Amino acid sequence: MDLAFKTLVDYVSRESGINLRQYRESYLRRRIELRMKMLGISDYGEYLRLLKNNGNEEIHKLINTITINVTEFMRDRTPFEFFMKVVLPDIAKRKEKVRSNIVRFWSAGCSCGEEPYSIAICALEALGEGWLVSIYATDIDDACLEMAKEGFYRPTQLKNLNKMLINKYFEKEDDGYRVKKFLKKYVRFKKHDLTTEEPVSRYLDCVFCRNVMIYFSEQQKTKVVNDFYNALVDGGYLIIGKSETLPAGFKGKFECINLREKIYQKTK
Ligand SMILES: C[S@@+](CC[C@H](N)C(=O)[O-])C[C@H]1O[C@@H](n2cnc3c(N)ncnc32)[C@H](O)[C@@H]1O
Incomplete structure (x- = not known):
């Protein structure tokens, strides 16, 4: 794990109380980069600064993107x-x-x-x-x-x-x-x-x-x-x-x- 990515993952884990290290690194990168793309951000350092300035709102959105809550009644029937x-x-x-x-x-x-x-x-x-x-x-x-x-x-x-x-x-x-x-x-x-x-x-x-x-x-x-x-x-x-x-x-x-x-x- 490179330092910028590691710092970002540790920060979000600490702030959200959810240990993101539990997820596969490739999966984590894909989901985080998806959020970054939506915000027009291309490096982890810049995204970390935004997370720090934007408080809970962006952290919550990121966590939702990572945990994906898609479901329905009797899914797959x-x-x-x-x-x-x-x-x-x-x-x-x-x-x-x-x-x-x-x-x-x-x-x-x-x-x-x-x-x-x-x-x-x-x-x-x-x-x-x-x-x-x-x-x-x-x-x-x-x-x-x-x-x-x-x-x-x-x-x-x-x-x-x-x-x-x-x-x-x-x-x-x-x-x-x-x-x-x-x-x-x-x-x-x-x-x-x-x-x-x-x-x-x-x-x-x-x-x-x-x-x-x-x-x-x-x-x-x-x-x-x-x-x-x-x-x-x-x-x-x-x-x-x-x-x-x-x-x-x-x-x-x-x-x-x-x-x-x-x-x-x-x-x-
Ligand atoms: C795609 S949903 C699946 C919901 C339902 N089981 C279904 O099949 O429709 C995945 C759920 O797993 C939860 N989840 C992810 N990591 C978890 C963890 N470490 N412990 C408990 N739940 C977790 C997410 O928050 C999310 O609600």
Whole structure:
């Protein structure tokens, strides 16, 4: 890392409280240079001066560019269909065997809440009455977590949901939809950095970590997937993004049960 780039990265990490060194250097350079291009700046020193003069506003924009919060309800649709048709019934069957009605999920890198609320909808639809459903939803981005707690979404975010689900789980407002109160109660939002902190919970039945590790180095990915392994019950599920892969070294620990949807099961 050259000095000007290093100084910039350290300054933004200190000011934002987010350790940017966790990201791959090539990725970090691309995202920072994207912001610089938008501002017509071509060297890191000049961008650092602007950041120092411009206070929090530009830092916030840069962090958003780096963490990319793009998401929607039931993103990619088909992994959620498999989750409802295969994963949830299997979890229910195994719980019934041990006479438990508690199911626990973690949406790691939950962005503005679309993923954990989607998990809640799937669980309620597939499991029916009598289950205690608990969903941990974590992200590194404060602003996103605030929006997630608000639970207000534009219609385009809901394009993968049918009318029946929208009417059942959302209140219509002037320019969008708000998640109904009863659905919010299933989800606990918390700020959490996957690359530096311990898992938020143990004995989880399923972890979603979709389109998050794409930005991590191999070393960070290994740390995070190892955390998921330790946080899951035997036979618990891990669902990652369609374009992602598990790091080498997890072959014996997870069995791939759907390669297309990137759904893995912790070996029993
Ligand atoms: C593209 S979104 C994915 C949202 C959702 N999982 C999905 O697939 O639609 C990536 C999210 O990962 C979060 N993120 C990035 N680095 C993180 C970290 N170190 N710890 C926790 N979350 C992180 C970002 O803030 C962002 O909200």
